Amino acid sequence: MSVTTTLIEISVIMSIMFAILFFMYYKYLTGKTEADVLADENNYYDYGSYLRENKRKGGFLSTNNFILNDSKSIGMRYIMTALTFFFIAGSFGLLMRVSLIQPNPTLFSGREVLYDVLTTEHATLMIYMWALGGAMGIAYYLLPSFLKVKADKYGSISSTAYWIYLLGGVFILLSRTSTRWYFYPPLALQLNPYGAGAYNWLAVIGLEMIFIGITIAAIVVVRMIILDRGENVPLTKMPLFAWSVLFTLLMFLASAPFLMSALVMLFYDFFNPIFFTGVAGASSPLSFTELFWIWGHPIVYIAILPEFGLIYEIIPKFTGKKIFSYTSGVIGLALLMPLSELVWGHHLLNSGFGLQWGLFFSTASFLVVIPSAITIFNYIASLWSADKIRLSTPMLFVVNGIFDFIIGGITGVMQAMLVVNIQVHGTYWVTGHFHFIFMGITTGIIFASVYMLWPTITRGRKYDQHLATWHFTLTAIGSFVMSMGWTVGGFLGMPRFVSGYFARFQVYQDIAIAGGVIIGIGQLFFLANLIKSLLDEPSTTTNNAFEDEYTGDENEVGSNEPEPLKNPTAVGGE
Amino acid sequence: MNKKMKIEAMWIIGVLVVLAAAAGLNVYTTGLPAFSIATKETSGTHINPSNHVIEVQGEQWAWVFTKENSTGIHTCTDSLTIHVNTTYTLVVSSTKGSHKLAVIHDLYIAQFDIQVYAVPGQNNTVTFTPIHTGTFIFECVEYCGYDHYIMRGYLTVVK
Amino acid sequence: MNKGKLGAVYGIVIVLLIGMSLTFVLSAPTSSGGGLLDPAGLKTKGTIDQTIYADAGGWNYSHGAINPTLYFPLDYKICFTVIEEDNLPHTLTLNKDSKYAPGTALTTYENGATALTLITTGQLTQIPGHSAKASYIFFQPGNYTYWCTVHPTTMLARIQVNGTASGSAATSIVSQPINQNSGNHHSSQSNPLISALNHFDSSSLSILIKTDQNILARDLPVF
Known part of the structure; x- marks a missing residue:
């Protein structure tokens, strides 16, 4: 076949593809224009909300979510992406946990690096795609109703940000990096299976893209909160969830540039190793670790702050009373923002920065207790002063989240003490500590919110209470058993991130494996619940309990006692 | 006193009790024999010349202990045997071994409450005196590549 | 318009994605x-x-x-x-x-x-x-x-x-065979490790890891 024939064939194929693409774009534009006209005639400011409310489109799985650019559709996109990556990263976590059943490598013997790949992917995807993505999704979805946003003008920018973010996550998955989510450099620069994996550079690009995407989205959401609020929602009476998202995103915007610049320097090192190589004349590799943890500590608060705000929204629905103290709630959330920027050095207490460094960051870490305790006591007081608490699935997740956060928080404060840190740094204690918080608060509250949003995301179906209870029970028990096994074993010196370990630690590893398997089974109940609901016929309205309070036309938000749920069966109540 | 005030007072008292208990526990545990099995000080420059200096080099993937005395240079890989009631100073650093770059390791001796990073181009020191004989474990707890998990071994304290 | 079948599709897609990701990640190059x-x-x-x-x-x-x-x-x-x-x-x-x-x-x-x-x-x-x-x-x-x-x-x-x-x-x-006792000037102390190792429970010994060769194989210098 001659070159000319090939060229002609290629050009014909390309022409056909362009014709198809043009036709798709034409159909999209026509439909959009029609919807725009309809929305305008019916006094909707954007066609997305018109379609959703009148045509029953835009549910959880609707492809409209990926075409329409309004905040609600983008929120649904983020939630769906987060859930998908949760299942992928969760299966990674389960597999690597099972591979530790014996002290010597079993499943991956001779290929131990697969354990490191799985762990790195599990950590990175869970933090950036599940915790961050889920929080962004719920913020995008709820804030327009909470704040009675007048005009949603930045949809196309948000959409672009979402696609950059998604591509970044896929790049991280494709890179199969084994560098830990730290990206500590002399190892991250070893582009071979013995170091960080051959495609670690792709992970660096992917992480940078996630940052770019979330930064754009953060600016849009902060603008929405500050400038686009409805006339009758003053800043001082904003829902606490809006406050928590505002603080989270400001924290993100304040700390992300450090790691973004560090990643650019790291990427340059792949071609011309001058920054973090650790050879004489270059900077110390520790300079990267500093830049990393200036970002890396705020991210762990970014993963829980929106969920703190969501708890403030969920509790009143199930107690029928307002939250105990709005002011201290805002103060608690607000204090976490500056304090989280002050404590990052406690991740490097043993690196040889000296005792003074350790004393400062150890003391600063203790200060974080104050806002956390304000928040937690606010929840407990709200529950305590309630006459009646309706314990349906979302509320069960909230109660379990508070319980887990207290254990995770106390272990966190303990490990910030200098002498305890030497004993537990780098061990499973730390893993247990943050899994208490991430399983209890991050995962639990996102699931609670998904259950609250259930009629909306499934377009008018109720969840199966039996399956939901099983999901909650197994998740709560499994995460407690897993984290507790790690915490105890870690205190005795069981190191993290190893594919083989001393035989004396086998009992703790096996306990953790049992917990991990229980969690994994529990998530199957969630999946079954989702599928079962979607297979049923719609049985209720698409309103959800979150937005009930805000759909009316009251003059002020949050001024009166919350009403009882309009649709209690939709969230498993009564 | 209304209900809210009462609850707030209980918060404050509860927090004070927890803080006092934590402080007491901290003071108590640092004085426990289990925690004073080794005494140590971390310092960047000062090494007492009477201490026995052991150079610890982390490489991918082994700990190499080197000591120089009047009889020559002794080297041990992934195991260390020391005398009881003798003060040792570990000078911990990282070498590249047969690889292109040296990476960060972290020497962790659990039962001695010793943990010190091995950073390329930086000598971190830690001084300790074992007061019990026995066999203890040490590990690398900073991920350092393919065979990270075998960077571990036994530390033996003999009479 | 019954879109309820989407549920089953979603389940299948999730399972497929998990399977594909696991297959992909587990096929990472190893030594x-x-x-x-x-x-x-x-x-x-x-x-x-x-x-x-x-x-x-x-x-x-x-x-x-x-x-x-x-x-x-x-x-x-x-x-x-x-x-x-x-x-x-x-x-x-x-x-x-x-x-x-x-x-x-x-x-x-x-x-x-x-x-x-x-x-x-x-x-x-x-x-x-x-x-x-x-x-x-x-x-x-x-x-x-x-x-x-x-x-x-x-x-x-x-x-x-x-x-x-x-x-x-x-x-x-x-090259020359390794002199196993090179650098060891404490051979008179015999091997203190054997007695020390007796403190271990047998389960620890039974899974001796790669690093243990040093303990068992050589007379180690006592620092």
């Missing part, structure tokens, strides 16, 4: 499993060719000493050429020798999870005269064994990797 991968970025000091003859009676059965101990310097890429001498299947398998004791005969090897099969039965043809090649770099000095998993009782021999002399080793195969 073994799919054949030995030359570690990129490693500095080798040179290449050493080593030819051995595979015969069910023993390695090098009709070529000089049977089951010869091979001496290699550290950091050299060792290219093994296995030439078949009979019509039986063989493998070339390596592992560390944690039970090494000087002066004793080699009777057993460490099989199991940690062994690395350089040349599998599939690479050999059971035709005398056929040869297969594989290479390996020894990172750490110490004692290793090489054997054939089909005939482990007869085809079993030692490899010693000399760490200390690697700087001066030429490109010839055989």
